[in-house]
Amino acid sequence: MSNEEQRAPGEDPNGEVPAEGSEANVSGPVPQEGPVAGESRGDAGRAAESGEGSEGREGSEGPDADLTVDDILGSEQSAEAAEADTARAAGEENPYLEDLRRLTAEYANYRKRTEAxxxxxxxxxxxxxVTPLLSVLDDLDRAEQHGDLTEGSAFATIAQKLRGTVERxxxxxxxxxxxxxxxxxxEAIAQVPxxxxxxxxxxxxxxxxxxIGDVELRPAKVAVAVGADG
Incomplete structure (x- = not known):
């Protein structure tokens, strides 16, 4: 048998056997590092962005995400009730607080009475x-009934000014x-059937x-019409 026939598979023609892990010992194609064939860098970037977005959405969800309007209103009402209880407790503990409220109410009533x-x-x-001027106003009324207050006359102008003054x-x-x-x-001066x-x-x-307001200067003096048989 010749030397070529006795050579082991993969043996160097010079008789040296290749070391393990060398390229000569690999039987198949070597895998390539980096993106998989057919996948562009843009696809990889979009995948990374989608991963970050999902993590952001998951992080935004917290323990308050499931709260409803009723839950919030209920918590506010509970807080108000707690404040009311605290105020009542403070009033019971401080006997002078009730006296202060009573004095405040009495002062408000006193102020109203004073202003009135x-x-x-x-x-x-x-x-x-004004009472002494009422007789003058009566004379003006009688003069108007008799036609003495002609519009545009000096007497009518004076009467208008006097009436306007007392009205103010x-x-x-x-x-x-x-x-x-x-x-x-x-005040009934006469009764006419x-x-x-x-x-x-x-x-x-x-x-x-x-x-004037609630003060009566004098009642109206009138003639009253009554029934013929009354």
């Missing part, structure tokens, strides 16, 4: 100053023909009534 009394005193002061002071007149008779507002009258009404106004 001050306004009433002001109305009475104005009433005492808060003076109001009352008492009109045809209105129901009210003994709290009207009128057939068909079912209710006492003001037939004529002798003198107007005047008031």
């Amino acid at each position: 009394n001050a306004a009433l005193e002001k109305q009475r002061a104005v009433a005492s100053a 002071l808060g003076v109001e007149s009352f008492g009109e023909k045809g209105e129901p008779f009210d003994p709290q507002l009207h 009128v057939p068909g009258t079912e209710e006492h009404t003001v037939l004529d106004v002798i003198e107007r009534g005047y008031r």
Whole structure:
């Protein structure tokens, strides 16, 4: 047998056997490192981005993600109830707190009464100053009924100014023909029987009534229409 026939497979013609792991000892193709064939770098980048996005979404989900509006409102109501309980407990522990509330309410009532009394005193002061002018207003009413207050005349201008002045002071007149008779507002000077009258009404106004706010200067003096048989 020749030397070539006795050579082992893979043996160097010089008789040296290749070392293990060398390229000559590999029987198949060597795998390549890097991206798999047919896969572009863009696909790999998109895969990486999708992985980061999924991790971000998972991280954004926390223990409060499943809370509903009812849960939030319930927690707020519980907090308010706790505050109310705390306030009640503080009031029970501090006996002076109730006294403070009572004094505050009494002071508020006192202030209201004081302001009302001050306004009433002001109305009475104005009433005492205006009362002497009521007779002048009566004369103006009579002159107007007789036609002496011709529009555009000097007398009519003076009457208009005087009436406007007392109105600005808060003076109001009352008492009109045809209105129901009210003994709290009207003073009956005369009663005139009128057939068909079912209710006492003001037939004529002798003198107007005047008031300032709640202060009555004088009642209206009127003639009252009554039933023919009453």
